[in-house]
Amino acid sequence: MPIKNSKIHTSVKIFKKNLVNIYGAKIGAKTKIGPFVEIQSNSEIGKNCKISSHSFICSGVKIEDNVFIGHNVTFINDRNPKSTNNKGELKKNDDWILEKTFIEEGVSIGSGSVIMCGIKIGRDATVGAGSLVLRSIPSKKIFFNKRNKNLK
Amino acid sequence: MPIKNSKIHTSVKIFKKNLVNIYGAKIGAKTKIGPFVEIQSNSEIGKNCKISSHSFICSGVKIEDNVFIGHNVTFINDRNPKSTNNKGELKKNDDWILEKTFIEEGVSIGSGSVIMCGIKIGRDATVGAGSLVLRSIPSKKIFFNKRNKNLK
Amino acid sequence: MPIKNSKIHTSVKIFKKNLVNIYGAKIGAKTKIGPFVEIQSNSEIGKNCKISSHSFICSGVKIEDNVFIGHNVTFINDRNPKSTNNKGELKKNDDWILEKTFIEEGVSIGSGSVIMCGIKIGRDATVGAGSLVLRSIPSKKIFFNKRNKNLK
Numbered sequence: 001m002p003i004k005n006s007k008i009h010t011s012v013k014i015f016k017k018n019l020v021n022i023y024g025a026k027i028g029a030k031t032k033i034g035p036f037v038e039i040q041s042n043s044e045i046g047k048n049c050k051i052s053s054h055s056f057i058c059s060g061v062k063i064e065d066n067v068f069i070g071h072n073v074t075f076i077n078d079r080n081p082k083s084t085n086n087k088g089e090l091k092k093n094d095d096w097i098l099e100k101t102f103i104e105e106g107v108s109i110g111s112g113s114v115i116m117c118g119i120k121i122g123r124d125a126t127v128g129a130g131s132l133v134l135r136s137i138p139s140k141k142i143f144f145n146k147r148n149k150n151l152k
Numbered sequence: 153m154p155i156k157n158s159k160i161h162t163s164v165k166i167f168k169k170n171l172v173n174i175y176g177a178k179i180g181a182k183t184k185i186g187p188f189v190e191i192q193s194n195s196e197i198g199k200n201c202k203i204s205s206h207s208f209i210c211s212g213v214k215i216e217d218n219v220f221i222g223h224n225v226t227f228i229n230d231r232n233p234k235s236t237n238n239k240g241e242l243k244k245n246d247d248w249i250l251e252k253t254f255i256e257e258g259v260s261i262g263s264g265s266v267i268m269c270g271i272k273i274g275r276d277a278t279v280g281a282g283s284l285v286l287r288s289i290p291s292k293k294i295f296f297n298k299r300n301k302n303l304k
Numbered sequence: 305m306p307i308k309n310s311k312i313h314t315s316v317k318i319f320k321k322n323l324v325n326i327y328g329a330k331i332g333a334k335t336k337i338g339p340f341v342e343i344q345s346n347s348e349i350g351k352n353c354k355i356s357s358h359s360f361i362c363s364g365v366k367i368e369d370n371v372f373i374g375h376n377v378t379f380i381n382d383r384n385p386k387s388t389n390n391k392g393e394l395k396k397n398d399d400w401i402l403e404k405t406f407i408e409e410g411v412s413i414g415s416g417s418v419i420m421c422g423i424k425i426g427r428d429a430t431v432g433a434g435s436l437v438l439r440s441i442p443s444k445k446i447f448f449n450k451r452n453k454n455l456k
Contacts, residue, residue: 002320002339016154016173021320021339021357030242035154035173036188036206036340038357048242050235053173053190053208054226054340056357056375056415068235071208072226072266074358074376074416076433082412083354083372090334090352108234111208112226112266112284114376114416114434129228130266130284132416132434146298146450168306168325182394187306187325188340188358200394202387205325205342205360206378220387223360224378224418260386263360264378264418264436281380282418282436298450 006039009047025057028065052111060117063103070111070129075101077117104139158191161199177209180217204263212252212269219255222263222281227253229269256291310343313351329361332369356415364421367407374415374433379405381421408443 003014003022009029014020016035024041027033031045034053039045043057046065051057054072061075077098085095099118103109107121110129121127122139130145137143155166155174161181166172168187176193179185183197186205191197195209198217203209206224213227229250237247251270255261259273262281273279274291282297289295307318307326313333318324320339328345331337335349338357343349347361350369355361358376365379381402389399403422407413411425414433425431426443434449441447 002323019154019171019173019323021323032242035190036358038339048236048240050242054188054206054358054376058375066234066236066240068233070226070228070233071210072206072224072376074374074433076374076415080412080430081372081374081414082370082410084352084370084410088352088370090336090354106234106236108232110233111228116433126232129226129268171306171323171325184394187342200388200392202394206340206358218386218388218392220385222378222380222385223362224358224376258386258388260384262385263380278384281378281420 005041024059034071046105060098060100061103062100064105064107066106067103068108069103070109070113072112073109074114075117076115077101079117157193176211186223198257212250213255214252215255216257216259218258220260221255222261222265224264225261226266227269228267229253231269309345338375350409364402364404365407366404368409368411370410371407372412373407374413374417376416377413378418379421380419381405383421 005024007026011029014033019035020037022039025039025043027045028047031049033051036054039057040059042059043061045063049067051069052071056074058075058077060077085091102120104123106124109127113131116134119136121137124140125137126142128144157176159178163181166185171187172189174191177191178196180199183201185203188206191209192211194211195213197215201219203221204223208226210227210229212229237243254272256275258276261279265283268286271288273289276292277289278294280296309328311330315333318337323339324341326343329343329347331349332351335353337355340358343361344363346363347365349367353371355373356375360378362379362381364381406424408427410428413431417435420438423440425441428444429441430446432448
């Protein structure tokens with residue numbers, strides 16, 4: 001079973017338990033988790049959330065209650081990822097800096113978005129589908145990238 | 153087996169039956185389905201289509217014959233998704249409005265694209281890889297977002 | 305087991321062997337492969353690489369040593385994909401042209417990026433998260449799309 005070492009409330013619904021990879025995570029009551037989702041250790045998801053299929057919640061992401069994460073949403077925790085360190089060896093745990101990300105209560109993140117680390121998305125903010133979010137977003141703001149306007 | 157309640161023509165090829173999530177869908181003859189694909193109920197896919205790996209076909213999407221859906225393509229059916237309703241409870245079926253999407257015969261949608269709901273992509277149109285499509289596209293048109301030009 | 309006909313060095317770590325689809329590929333020593341990854345035939349991955357979850361490495365992609373591929377990165381090998389040929393039949397192997405892609409040593413490709421085929425990303429170059437890469441990138445260059453600047 002690809003669900004390990006996690007504190008998952010008994011009311012959480014994981015629709016396809018054999019098609020997720022969840023380890024070391026904390027997930028609150030009534031939250032729903034779609035298929036093809038990975039949730040890493042030291043991440044935290046509140047109650048009444050929806051984590052849609054194909055999304056990736058990495059270590060260091062804290063998601064509060066009532067948050068919608070669309071399909072195919074990708075979080076990040078390393079601003080300068082590399083495979084190897086300066087010695088040419090595979091990076092170890094102390095070869096990189098984890099930057100945390102905070103998603104406050106009631107946020108909605110549209111499908112296909114990529115969320116850079118080290119930022120906060122404020123309460124009830126909305127991120128349009130297909131966005132790349134590089135900076136913090138204030139509460140209640142509706143965020144779009146320029147391409148969301150389909151300018152050509 | 154994560155394939156349920158679907159009308160799938162016997163000639164359909166699903167390359168990895170244990171690595172898809174398909175329920176309540178209708179899929180026409182000779183269509184090919186890659187791994188890590190989710191196809192939801194009340195969606196319809198024609199014959200001779202190719203649905204590539206990591207793509208997500210949601211309820212309300214109708215795909216006609218001879219359509220190419222690239223890898224990691226995400227459809228949407230809720231323009232304003234939220235996890236909870238105004239009472240702070242998890243949304244139920246009548247708490248949101250499904251908007252349908254129509255993909256006409258012969259369309260090609262490039263990998264990594266996100267397709268907003270409530271639109272039609274016309275016959276033989278092409279959507280470039282990595283596009284965000286927010287409006288209907290006329291038949292035979294070749295669509296790109298601005299970023300596809302790599303302006304900097 | 306969804307791993308077939310591949311030359312995988314014994315030191316390669318595939319974290320969830322039941323949640324990948326790998327066939328006909330060559331993977332070098334100590335490389336790590338995340339869940340929900342597809343690696344197709346006639347692709348090649350060097351040693352000390354990291355291929356993160358949800359990524360797609362297609363036929364014709366050659367990745368050298370010490371390369372970081374983020375989460376949800378999509379490669380492409382067909383510039384003009386269609387489901388059917390001019391006769392309206394499903395395309396066969398000689399109905400399309402595979403264009404190769406070369407990722408040189410030490411490259412880092414950020415999560416959520418889409419990489420067009422027929423290009424080379426030069427040694428130690430960096431591709432920012434959420435990029436669409438349509439042209440070759442010189443060695444050591446740091447590449448971003450315009451939207452990465454969050455202009456609005």
